[in-house]
Amino acid sequence: EVQLVQPGAEVKKPGATIKISCRVSGYTFTDLYIHWVRQAPGKGPEWMGLVDPEDGETIYTENFQDRVTITADTSTDTAYMEVSGLTYDDTAVYYCASGSCTTSGCYTPADWGQGTLVIVSS
Amino acid sequence: AIQLTQSPSSLSASVGDRVTITCRASQGISSGLAWYQQKPGKAPNLLIYEASNLESGVSSRFSGSGSGTDFTLTISSLQPEDFATYYCQQFYSFPVTFGPGTKVDI
Numbered sequence: 001e002v003q004l005v006q007p008g009a010e011v012k013k014p015g016a017t018i019k020i021s022c023r024v025s026g027y028t029f030t031d032l033y034i035h036w037v038r039q040a041p042g043k044g045p046e047w048m049g050l051v052d053p054e055d056g057e058t059i060y061t062e063n064f065q066d067r068v069t070i071t072a073d074t075s076t077d078t079a080y081m082e083v084s085g086l087t088y089d090d091t092a093v094y095y096c097a098s099g100s101c102t103t104s105g106c107y108t109p110a111d112w113g114q115g116t117l118v119i120v121s122s
Numbered sequence: 123a124i125q126l127t128q129s130p131s132s133l134s135a136s137v138g139d140r141v142t143i144t145c146r147a148s149q150g151i152s153s154g155l156a157w158y159q160q161k162p163g164k165a166p167n168l169l170i171y172e173a174s175n176l177e178s179g180v181s182s183r184f185s186g187s188g189s190g191t192d193f194t195l196t197i198s199s200l201q202p203e204d205f206a207t208y209y210c211q212q213f214y215s216f217p218v219t220f221g222p223g224t225k226v227d228i
Contacts, residue, residue, distance in 0.1 A: 035218075037166075044209055045158075045166060047218040061217035062123075095165055103178075104171040107213035108156045112165035 002027040002098050004113035011119045012086050019082040020116050022096030029077040030054040032098040033106045036070060036081045039115075040092040050099075050107075051079060086120045093117050124148050124212050126221035133226055141197040143224045145210035150190045154214030157186055157195045160223075161206045169208075170195065200226070 005023045012018050022034065036048040049060035053072035060068055069082045079096055094116045097109030104110045125148040135141050145155065153173040158166035168177045170186035173193055183198040197204055205228060210221040 044223045045160075045211075045220045047211075047220065059216055063217075097165070104156075104168060104175070105213065107218060108168065108171045108211070109166075110168045110171075110177060112167075115165055 002032070002100075002111035004096050004098060004111060006094075006096060006113040006116045008114075009117040009119070011121060013122055014087055014120055016086050016120075017082060017084040018086060018118060019080055020094055020096075020118075022079040022081075022113055024077045024079065024098065027098070027100070029072070029074060031102070032100055034070075034072060034079040035097045035099060035107075035109045036068075037095045037097060037109070038092040039095070040089075043092075045095075048081070053079065086118075088120050091118060091120045123217050124151060124215060124219055126210055126212055126219055128208075128210060128221040128224050130224060131222065132224065134228065135200050135226060136228070137200055137202055139200045141200050141204075141226060143195045143208055143226075145188075145193045145195070145221050147191045147193075147212055147214075151212045151214035153189050154212055155186075155188070155193050156211045156213065157184075158209045158211060159204075159206045160209065166209060197226075 003025045035050045037045045051058045051070045051072045072079045097112040099106045127146045129144045155173045157170040160166045174186045207223045207225045
C-alpha cells in the first residue's frame with residue numbers, strides 16, 4: 001500500500017515562499033506519478049500539477065505554472081512542491097497524491113497524503 | 123480547460139435509498155472520469171476510475187457509468203458511512219479538473 005507523508009501545518013507571511021515535502025513509501029517511487037492538489041476552506045479540490053519521478057517531467061495547470069515548482073528526489077523517495085509569492089488566497093490544505101499507471105491510472109490519484117494546512121497570515 | 127458540472131449540488135437521503143449523482147463535461151472526455159468521496163477533514167477517497175471501474179477495496183454498492191460528456195455515480199443502498207461530498211474528476215486532458223461537488227446528507 002502506498003503511503004504519502006506530509007508535514008502538518010505551516011504559517012507563512014504574504015509574499016513568502018513555501019516548500020512542502022511528500023515522502024512516499026510502500027511502492028516503487030519511479031512507478032508513480034505524484035500529483036499536488038489544493039483545497040481552500042469550504043471549496044472543492046483544485047489540481048495544481050504533477051511530476052513523473054522517473055524522468056522529472058512536470059505538468060502544471062496554467063494558473064500556477066509561474067509560481068509553482070514540483071520536483072522529485074529519487075534518492076529519498078520524496079516529492080516537493082514550492083509555491084512562491086504567497087497571498088491570502090493561497091490559504092488551503094495542500095495534498096500530494098499518487099497515481100499508478102498499472103492500476104487505476106497515472107492521472108487518477110488513488111492514494112493521498114494527509115494534507116498540509118498552509119495559512120497565509122501577516 | 124474542460125469544465126465539469128454536477129447535479130444536484132446537494133441532496134438529502136435516508137439509509138437504504140438509491141442515490142444517483144450526475145457529472146457533465148463541457149466537451150467529450152471518452153471514459154476519462156473518476157469519482158471521489160470526501161469526508162470533512164479527510165483527503166478525497168477514490169471510488170471509481172475510468173468512468174466505471176470500481177477501485178480496489180471500495181464497496182460494490184458504488185457504481186459508475188457513462189462516456190463522452192455525461193456520467194453518473196450510483197449508490198445502490200445508502201449506508202450511514204456514505205454521507206459525504208462526492209466529486210467527479212476528469213483526466214482526459216490537462217489540466218486535470220474536478221467538479222464542484224455533491225453533498226449527500228441525511
